Amino acid sequence: MSQHLDDILEFHWMMDMLQTVDVGIVVLNRQYQVQVWNGFMESHSGKLPSDVRDQSLFDLFPTIKEDWFKQKSKPVFELKTRAFMTWEQRPYLFKFPNYRPITGSESFMYQNITLSPLISATGNVEYISMMIYDMTDVAVGKKQLEAIQVQITEAKERQQFSR
Amino acid sequence: MFSVLVCDDSLVARKQVAKCLPQDWDIAVHFAKNGEEALVALKEGKGNLLLLDLNMPILDGYGTLEAIQAAGLNTKVIVISGDIQPEAYDRVKALGALDFIRKPVSPQMLVEVLEKFDILHSEPELSTDVTPLDPNIRDCYQEITNIAMGQAGDHLARIMNVFVRLPIPNVNLIEVSELHMMLSDIESHEQVTAVCQGFLGPGISGEAICILSDSSFEDVAKILNVEGEVDDQLQLELLMDAASILIGTCLSGLAVQMDVNFSQGHPIVLGQHRAITEIISMNKIKWKRTLAIELSYGLEGYNVQCDLILLFTEESMKTMNSKLAHLLEDF
16 A cells, blocks of 8 residues: 555656646647647746646647648657757747846747657557757857857958048 | 779768768778868878869869869869869860769769779778778678668658668777767758657667768658648657657668567667767767767658668677677578
């Protein structure tokens, strides 16, 4: 009996960790209905897990193009490979406000997203997970770096001309 | 040792030609990007046989043939070109080329020509070259890659209804300088785009580089069912998707055989998200040699040419060898 209790306790803290980790975790089934929606997603989207559970991702977020997303996730279901979206190409999939609304310079959160297959005990993929990483700081840093590089080149050119 | 110099301005073409050379032919293969580089290599004795492209920058194939004649260089030349007009054929013959092979070259065609001029058996020398990689281990890596590729090919074929021409994996230990050459080659080349992705397993770490020629994009879009015009943005996304699929299927095939799991980082487009020169300069001291597995994919009926290079750190080889010990036992 105590073994059972331990298992349940362990399950409980594992779930708590998934819930509180600072990365967005979403699990979708083959119909693209939300099965898991962790705390990160809840806080940033303002949608409660009970609101989104079993709802289609495309109904919840009409800005996500259904065809495009299905195309992207097809190999994840069929080939069990991961699919990636990077902020350089697509700044965000979910338009979330910046984590730091006061001191942050960008108005929204830049995101890197990984889709991975969740392989069942029978070896099939009925669910995929989506991890959403906040890349805002990296994006801001890179933008600043690029701005400085431009400034330096301009300054050098000016120097050459003034000589 | 008999030496073969492959001269072509395209990285893809150079590799393709090199891969068509008979596997069991014991030769040293050298490369040149244009006629000028070829002449330098020939003068250094790096080309008993020259496989020459015609259209190249700086010095083209015709110019190279003229220069070889003028300098009286002792080399046998076979022209490999996409320009198959009769006039081109006559011109290169007049300039001393033995024969003319039309692009893309196939191993059969190349062997036929080599046999015809008795080049395959000329200057037979016993190999004195020491391979840096234990041949048994090389075999083993080649075999597991073959199996992984077979699985990957099967997956791709069934999902996308394409026939994948499975390449023979090329396994080598390469030095820093060779990778630098490869990377800077990608940068200087506008016709190819490369994606690089790190992967990590217990005790094993490495990076995968996927190089796709730009002419492949339209067909990749077709295969992935992307409708509409392929603009730059979409092109990049396609490349990332295609790379993820190729890298993912190949890695999972390897992972199963080694009984490990690989996690993958986010893919990066070389030269765009990260300047190649920056990668080269940053990595200067960190490592000396890396295990490289090169695969060149083709899709039947489509104009898709894609190279996948898996690089493993030297330390990873220890773990990998122990994971593969059951395969190595018999040696």
